[in-house]
Amino acid sequence: MPQSLPPIHIPQLLRAPERTDEMRVKDYLPDLETLMPIQGVVRVIHQTTYLEVVAQAETIVTLTCDRCLKQYNQRLKLDVSEMIWLSAASEESDSPLLEKETLLDDLVESLPPDGYFDPAAWLYEQLCLALPQQQLCDAACPGIPLATSPASESVDHRWASLAQLKSQIDSQSS
Ligand SMILES: [Zn+2]
Numbered sequence: 174m175p176q177s178l179p180p181i182h183i184p185q186l187l188r189a190p191e192r193t194d195e196m197r198v199k200d201y202l203p204d205l206e207t208l209m210p211i212q213g214v215v216r217v218i219h220q221t222t223y224l225e226v227v228a229q230a231e232t233i234v235t236l237t238c239d240r241c242l243k244q245y246n247q248r249l250k251l252d253v254s255e256m257i258w259l260s261a262a263s264e265e266s267d268s269p270l271l272e273k274e275t276l277l278d279d280l281v282e283s284l285p286p287d288g289y290f291d292p293a294a295w296l297y298e299q300l301c302l303a304l305p306q307q308q309l310c311d312a313a314c315p316g317i318p319l320a321t322s323p324a325s326e327s328v329d330h331r332w333a334s335l336a337q338l339k340s341q342i343d344s345q346s347s
Pocket residue numbers: 238239240241242243309310311314315316
């Protein structure tokens with residue numbers, strides 16, 4: 174558990190100055206391989222019916238290239254804000270099934286108003302979302318170098334004749 178991102182008891186936010194909790198982050202997150210601690214700010218604001226979470230953070234992640242499978246480092250910058258609805262689960266249980274399904278379909282995050290918000294888990298999620306879809310060590314990465322052997326059909330015919338010549342010389346000298 175990163176020390177700079179302790180879970181926030183949501184009702185306590187209402188008593189915080191400006192209903193805001195601002196956390197300076199300088200930590201590694203478990204499950205995310207980073208070359209340096211994640212540095213930045215996470216701000217959580219209680220907006221009565223929802224939490225507003227704002228983050229600016231930066232780190233360097235170690236990724237594996239999709240083409241050549243080499244590991245490489247990439248700077249990751251995060252500048253996001255998200256709304257997390259505060260809704261009590263007990264209230265939802267009264268609503269018809271159909272309505273619940275629609276809520277799930279929207280994939281809107283929600284938390285019970287008397288529960289906890291876990292900024293470390295949230296930040297981890299955001300950083301994962303910020304990872305590039307295609308992970309390449311270089312835009313021009315040629316991929317895994319193909320092993321060239323004289324037997325390969327793709328080998329230039331000049332090399333093939335040279336190899337033939339060499340085998341002729343070899344057989345003559347033995
Ligand atoms: Zn590569």
